[in-house]
Amino acid sequence: MTCDGCARHVEDALRQVPGVEAVQVPGWQSGQAVLSADPDVDESALVQAVAQAGYRAVPAPSEPSAPVQKGEADFDLIVIGTGGGGMAAAIRAAELGFRAAIIEGGTIGGTCVNIGCVPSKTLIRAAAVYHQAGHHRFAGLRTRAEGVDWPALIRQKDELVASLRQGKYVDVLASYSDNVTLIRGWASLKPGNRVVLDDGRVFSAAKIVIATGARPAVLPLPGIDQVDVLTSTTAMSLDKQPQSLIVLGGRAVALELGQAFARLGTQVTILQRSERIIPSYEPEIADTLTEALQAEGIAVHTGVSLQAIRVENGQKVVTAEIGGQTRQFRAEQVLMAVGRTPNTDRLGLEEVGVAVDERGFIQVNDRQQTTNPDIYAVGDVTTRPKLVYVAAAAGGIAATNALTGQSQSLDLAVLPEVIFTDPQVARVGITEAEARARGYNVRTTILPLEYVPRALAARDTRGLVKLVADAGSNRLLGAQVLAAEAGEVIQTAAMAVRFGLQFGFTIDDLTGMLFPYLTQVEGLKLAAQTFEKDVAQLSCCAG
Structure with missing residues (x-):
């Protein structure tokens, strides 16, 4: 699935199967459909219905795995990949008292610290500083952007990457050396929970976590x-x-x-x-x-x-x-x-019964378990959202479930996301279109940033806040913010959505809270107030 329309098509297809009572795709990014059905509904009928709609489905394992008995294999857990998800899995194994190996064929640290979040965000910030030097909005200030020393900029970026890789990955692994063994090499999977490296070494594991990530996709254009x-x-x-x-x-x-x-x-x-x-x-x-x-x-x-x-x-x-x-x-x-292409080429997934979707991403259930009950997968290599904090959360859950037999699940119902443009884009919850498709009695409001005092003081009113609410319960269903530092605003909206789901927190509760004046997050309260009031008629700080 690649869009909201895909999710609706899958839901509609599954609802047509006799015996299916309810279906929900918890966001197309999840790659999952959760349904309730009569016990006699054949899984093959569900798979066929999804296939006829133009998609591919694999039934998730229905039972959690049994707890691992320590010492019955070379390692209780083998983790393949040292990115955020792999590190979290290995650390959790150590915290639980199990012996883990973490295998890495490339650079330790995975995508985020080496070639993703960290280098991109530091270059984005550098570009913002340079841009502001030549394009600020304040009278009486004379500044100039006098040129870019590209090699120096890239060198400083590389120094930051190297420092964080050492401090947050290499040194952290070393601190768990009593329980976690770092093994260098490219891994492939073999039946019997065996992991074979490219140099011929073979290791056995009670359970395995795949955290090999993904790489940038390249379109097969002519030429x-x-x-x-x-x-x-x-x-x-x-x-x-x-x-x-x-x-x-x-x-x-x-x-x-x-x-x-x-x-x-x-x-x-x-x-x-x-x-x-x-x-x-x-x-x-x-x-x-x-x-x-x-x-x-x-x-x-x-x-x-x-x-x-x-x-x-x-x-x-x-x-x-x-x-x-x-x-x-x-x-x-x-x-x-x-987009991204999953790093599964070397793994031999078909030989060990691990299913992938039509793009090659590993399919997992809400426990991070693949179609092989002894093998789990986390991070960008799966059908889950390609976000490092999702990968890290999934890594801890996967290790816990694999080793202890628990059934912890990764809850993506409230997932904040940020795009680091300027102005930034941040969102949580569902959109207006998604809310209407799910049958909510939808209320929306849009607040331009020209009504947010912080934006006025900063002389940057590019952007808006859009809120989506359910008229029946008065709960916040979704929020999207386009503003400078929108990423610092969205977690408050995420908490409002979460507390609405758990405790019935409403728009009125949000507007009744105190927000510090001249902060960007105050725009969230002002936007909520526009459901009932004209903010143009409010004094500063007035509710």
Whole structure:
């Protein structure tokens, strides 16, 4: 599944199966459908219904695994991969008193610290500082952006990455050395819970956790074999800054890196297949962000059908169809930011009965268990959301369930997310369209940032807050924020959604709380107040 429409199609298909009483896909990102049905409903009928709808389904294991008896194998738990999910699994095993091995064939630390969150966010912040030096909004201040020393910028980024990799991964593993053994090599799986390394070593395990992550996907465009395109990994390690850049994609990675390069002086063009950038977000958020990016000189094209790519006269040329017309886009570099491909090539999943979806991501149940009950999987290699904090939470749950026989589940009902553009985009809960599709009596409100005192004082009113509520219960169902530091706002909204689910916390409860004046999060209260009041008629701090 790749969108809300996919989730609805799967739900509709399963509801048609005789004996199915209720179906819910808890967000298409989960890769799961949860249903209640009569005991005599055949699993094959469910799988066939999903297949007829154009998707692929695998029944999840119905029973938790038995507790591990220590010492019956070389290791009680073998974890493959040292990213956030793998580290969390190994550490949890050690905390529970079990012996674990963690296997790594590449650089310790996985995606986030090495080639993902950490390097991208420090470059994004650097680009923001440079941009503000030349484009601040305050009178009487004369500042200039006087040039970029690209090698120095990349060197400082690399120093931060190396420091965090050592401090948060290498040294942490060493502190658990009594229970966790680091083994270097590329692993594959064999029947009987055996793990074989590329140098021929073989280890046995009572349970296994796969945490091998994913890598940037590359579209198979005609001509791609002859063109050296950038990915999010290589773009942040260039020897020199490109003068021009075409970005293929219009979601988080594409927009974050595209804006960062543009702010550092690269001419950037974004080509997005969907009719809007970040298409799974509220349209008002996407449209306003598009305007902000365009205001900075970034060319944003949507509804793009990519046709081919080639090199001509030293430039990379992308051929695309937009609105029925064929166009040519030229740049020094092309960044491919179109999603992820799971790192499962070496693992031998089919041989050990681990099922994957149509894109190759490992399917897991809510206990992180694969279709092989002795093998668990966490992080970007699975069908779950590709977020490091989801991976880390899943790693601890997977190790606990695998080793102790518990049935802890990863709860993604309230999942805050942030896109680190400027302004930032943050969301939690469901959108207006999702709420209506689920049958809620929907109320919505939109508050432009020009009504938020913090934004006025900072002279940056780009953005808005959109809230989605259920009219019947007056609960907050979802929130999306487009604002400077929106990521610092969204957790309050996440708590409001969570407490609404658990304790009946309402919009009235939210508006009744005290929020510090001249903070961005005050915009959340002001937005909630607009369900009943005209905020233009409120005095400062007045409820």
